[in-house]
Amino acid sequence: MQFSDRLETVQVEACFDGPPPKKLYRNERSRQYTDWVLSGGRPIRDTGRHLQLVDLPDDACVAWQVDLSGAAARQDYRLALQWPNVFLGSGDLWFWRDDERRPIRVSVHLPAGYSISAPWKPFSDQDGVRSFRVDPTPASWSSRIAIGRFAITPLRIGGAELRVAVIRPSGPDGKAKLLDWITENAAGVAAVHGRFPQESPQVLVVPIGPRSEPVPWAHVIRGGGAAVELFVDETRTLQEFRFDWTAPHELSHLLLPLVSSRDRWLSEGLASYYQNVLRARDGRLTEEQAWQKLHAGFERGRKATHGATLAQATRSGRGATMRVYWSGAAMMLKADSRLRALSRGRWSLDSALGALAGCCLEPSRSWRAKELLEELDRLTGHGVFREVFEDHVQDRAFPDVGPIYGKLGLREESRSLKIVSGAPWGDIRQSIMGG
Numbered sequence: 544m545q546f547s548d549r550l551e552t553v554q555v556e557a558c559f560d561g562p563p564p565k566k567l568y569r570n571e572r573s574r575q576y577t578d579w580v581l582s583g584g585r586p587i588r589d590t591g592r593h594l595q596l597v598d599l600p601d602d603a604c605v606a607w608q609v610d611l612s613g614a615a616a617r618q619d620y621r622l623a624l625q626w627p628n629v630f631l632g633s634g635d636l637w638f639w640r641d642d643e644r645r646p647i648r649v650s651v652h653l654p655a656g657y658s659i660s661a662p663w664k665p666f667s668d669q670d671g672v673r674s675f676r677v678d679p680t681p682a683s684w685s686s687r688i689a690i691g692r693f694a695i696t697p698l699r700i701g702g703a704e705l706r707v708a709v710i711r712p713s714g715p716d717g718k719a720k721l722l723d724w725i726t727e728n729a730a731g732v733a734a735v736h737g738r739f740p741q742e743s744p745q746v747l748v749v750p751i752g753p754r755s756e757p758v759p760w761a762h763v764i765r766g767g768g769a770a771v772e773l774f775v776d777e778t779r780t781l782q783e784f785r786f787d788w789t790a791p792h793e794l795s796h797l798l799l800p801l802v803s804s805r806d807r808w809l810s811e812g813l814a815s816y817y818q819n820v821l822r823a824r825d826g827r828l829t830e831e832q833a834w835q836k837l838h839a840g841f842e843r844g845r846k847a848t849h850g851a852t853l854a855q856a857t858r859s860g861r862g863a864t865m866r867v868y869w870s871g872a873a874m875m876l877k878a879d880s881r882l883r884a885l886s887r888g889r890w891s892l893d894s895a896l897g898a899l900a901g902c903c904l905e906p907s908r909s910w911r912a913k914e915l916l917e918e919l920d921r922l923t924g925h926g927v928f929r930e931v932f933e934d935h936v937q938d939r940a941f942p943d944v945g946p947i948y949g950k951l952g953l954r955e956e957s958r959s960l961k962i963v964s965g966a967p968w969g970d971i972r973q974s975i976m977g978g
């Protein structure tokens with residue numbers, strides 16, 4: 544693939560070993576910004592949402608050109624954005640691929656002085672051509688790719704190399720501040736079980752100027768490899784970034800493989816639990832503040848519980864965010880506490896995730912919650928994960944954390960949570976927030 548000097552267009556040539564696929568998957572808006580599609584020097588009719596490939600011989604190549612500036616002019620950040628010397632967009636706008644999970648090797652020609660931030664694994668960089676391997680994930684999983692005048696900073700943390708790109712200017716010391724912030728949060732996630740859970744994730748940091756929060760939008764993406772994208776208000780201080788919950792939340796998602804969106808309570812619950820636990824473990828929050836924040840989350844979840852089961856609420860979409868996220872977090876607290884108690888400290892949610900990383904984080908599959916929780920029970924030899932699943936997924940009420948609070952030594956007083964000494968699981972309470 545080749546980008547034009549000012550990133551107005553990209554030309555892609557895809558060559559297949561053996562029979563070409565029947566179609567190439569792409570963004571639903573791609574056709575609108577496609578300048579041409581050719582194979583063997585002849586135009587291909589391009590009419591559908593995806594590109595249909597008929598009657599191509601074995602080992603055929605297909606080439607196309609996409610108008611990047613045209614797509615960016617739409618000003619839809621999910622599709623594409625462009626600033627001087629930087630283009631950022633959904634990978635499937637121009638990186639069209641089949642769904643046959645075949646090994647894909649990508650070679651990219653960039654204008655001089657430019658970099659590319661992609662989820663793919665880099666393996667060579669010669670004469671201005673950068674080569675990557677793409678994880679064989681389903682074609683429908685999206686990715687985010689940035690090209691431009693920025694540096695990729697490798698951060699070696701917990702046995703992994705995070706490939707961090709801050710793709711826009713971020714003011715004096717801005718980049719150092721943002722890298723410090725990513726480093727601290729990645730180290731927190733790596734400390735959960737001793738290794739950062741993904742070998743070489745892409746981390747895309749997009750400064751967008753003054754906003755009402757330090758990180759107005761962020762998400763984890765898995766197409767072609769694991770990635771985190773964070774839109775940030777780069778004018779904020781390091782202190783504000785450190786206190787923010789978003790980076791520990793997003794990076795904690797990488798502790799699990801992709802969980803089906805029908806079971807979002809599990810992935811979001813785990814990330815919502817750890818966003819507080821991790822900030823307590825490295826001293827950004829006191830133990831009491833972290834419990835208070837978890838409790839406040841549970842209260843928001845309880846107030847947003849209106850008679851639907853957790854499974855129904857998860858399927859119902861946006862309005863149920865608080866119910867879904869904090870029910871999942873309450874379930875993680877229950878499972879973590881019980882597992883520590885039953886195993887007398889031998890196991891915890893942390894070490895269960897460590898065991899899971901040893902067997903089950905392959906990048907190309909997604910899991911239903913039930914099978915993932917059964918796997919955690921198998922690995923730990925206890926039944927606590929299955930138990931929270933059975934107790935709460937079909938329940939119309941918010942998970943009752945009262946009995947667990949009592950054992951851990953947490954007491955609700957008006958609107959806050961107090962730590963009381965001498966509780967039977969007081970050491971478990973301390974080890975959850977102490978690591």
Ligand SMILES: [Zn+2]
Pocket residue numbers: 792793796810811814
């Ligand atoms: Zn999340």
